[in-house]
Amino acid sequence: MSKAVRFDRYGAVDVLKVVEVEDRSPGAGEVRVRVVAAGINPGEIGIREGALHERWPATFPSGQGSDFAGVIVEVGDRVDGVAVGDDVIGFSDQRSAQAESVTIAADRVIPKPHGVPWDAAGSLYIAGSTARACVDAVRVRRGDTVVVAGAAGGVGILATQLAVLAGAAVVATASKENHAFLTSIGAIPVEYGKGLADRIRKIVPDGVDAFIDTHGDGNVEVAVALGVDRDRINTIADLAGRKKYGVKGDGMATVSPREVLIDLARLIAAGELRVPIAATFPLDQVRAAYERLGKRHGLGKIVLEVSPEP
Numbered sequence: 001m002s003k004a005v006r007f008d009r010y011g012a013v014d015v016l017k018v019v020e021v022e023d024r025s026p027g028a029g030e031v032r033v034r035v036v037a038a039g040i041n042p043g044e045i046g047i048r049e050g051a052l053h054e055r056w057p058a059t060f061p062s063g064q065g066s067d068f069a070g071v072i073v074e075v076g077d078r079v080d081g082v083a084v085g086d087d088v089i090g091f092s093d094q095r096s097a098q099a100e101s102v103t104i105a106a107d108r109v110i111p112k113p114h115g116v117p118w119d120a121a122g123s124l125y126i127a128g129s130t131a132r133a134c135v136d137a138v139r140v141r142r143g144d145t146v147v148v149a150g151a152a153g154g155v156g157i158l159a160t161q162l163a164v165l166a167g168a169a170v171v172a173t174a175s176k177e178n179h180a181f182l183t184s185i186g187a188i189p190v191e192y193g194k195g196l197a198d199r200i201r202k203i204v205p206d207g208v209d210a211f212i213d214t215h216g217d218g219n220v221e222v223a224v225a226l227g228v229d230r231d232r233i234n235t236i237a238d239l240a241g242r243k244k245y246g247v248k249g250d251g252m253a254t255v256s257p258r259e260v261l262i263d264l265a266r267l268i269a270a271g272e273l274r275v276p277i278a279a280t281f282p283l284d285q286v287r288a289a290y291e292r293l294g295k296r297h298g299l300g301k302i303v304l305e306v307s308p309e310p
């Protein structure tokens with residue numbers, strides 16, 4: 001038996017509970033992972049509240065979470081290249097990540113390089129795949145000027161760095177308290193809110209080539225006002241803006257998560273990509289973790305520390 005997050009009905013954060021469940025031994029092609037860290041993401045709030053029922057219905061009792069990292073403790077038949085004791089980064093599409101024990105297809109884990117911290121590894125999948133999708137969607141090239149809106153968030157902080165690594169000048173919107181970090185990763189920070197388009201024009205008077213919106217709330221309008229080509233504007237948070245202006249809306253579903261995770265883990269281990277951690281919570285405090293996430297401010301990822309690091 002081990003602990004796992006469950007909810008039995010749609011609702012506010014208090015429907016979440018941590019219960020004892022039976023560990024499932026891996027079948028053919030599967031592995032079992034003792035989870036060390038598991039990230040949390042805003043989309044999970046919408047699923048748990050039932051707001052996404054039409055698109056992604058829950059079946060009850062539901063588990064929760066997609067991102068995790070841990071150590072392989074059991075290997076099923078017909079699994080090659082993965083052994084007990086391996087450190088791995090996992091990506092679940094079965095809402096099973098927020099648990100001490102995850103049994104999953106062996107091809108849903110990749111090796112965790114030694115240099116990748118556990119909290120970063122455990123919160124990489126959703127934010128990392130989405131950041132890659134955003135940067136690919138707007139075709140960031142060397143010499144481009146790119147705006148990343150919501151640059152301090154889980155997706156934005158990675159999209160910002162990927163665009164910098166691709167050779168772009170990146171204007172990054174965030175609250176003042178996150179500007180020092182954004183400067184340290186090679187971006188040009190600017191405060192979001194009223195007057196944003198004018199502030200961006202002042203910083204980059206020659207114009208903006210591409211715009212990545214990870215927050216919604218008028219950013220698509222700002223991108224259009226700046227004269228960015230619509231097929232180089234991508235939003236993951238503004239469906240109405242996307243429809244109204246005919247901009248792109250590529251998200252994580254447009255990339256191969258396995259390839260992206262291997263690449264991002266390599267960059268983190270090489271010291272070329274940083275995953276700041278805004279806050280950590282023990283698994284038992286999963287409700288508090290989502291309350292913190294719901295505030296929608298802070299630098300980087302919020303992570304559940306599930307078991308002690310090996």
Ligand SMILES: NC(=O)c1ccc[n+]([C@@H]2O[C@H](COP(=O)([O-])OP(=O)(O)OC[C@H]3O[C@@H](n4cnc5c(N)ncnc54)[C@H](OP(=O)(O)O)[C@@H]3O)[C@@H](O)[C@H]2O)c1
Nearest residue numbers: 130150152153154155174175192215236237251252297298
């Ligand atoms: N389609 C997909 O595949 C996909 C996948 C993942 C996520 N998403 C969506 O993408 C969005 C971002 O996800 P996330 O994980 O990055 O969220 P997150 O980590 O919770 O984002 C929090 C960040 O939002 C920033 N923020 C708050 N108000 C802002 C504003 N008015 N303008 C700009 N930034 C603002 C905050 O910056 P400060 O602290 O500086 O205020 C904070 O760093 C969510 O809506 C999520 O549902 C879509």
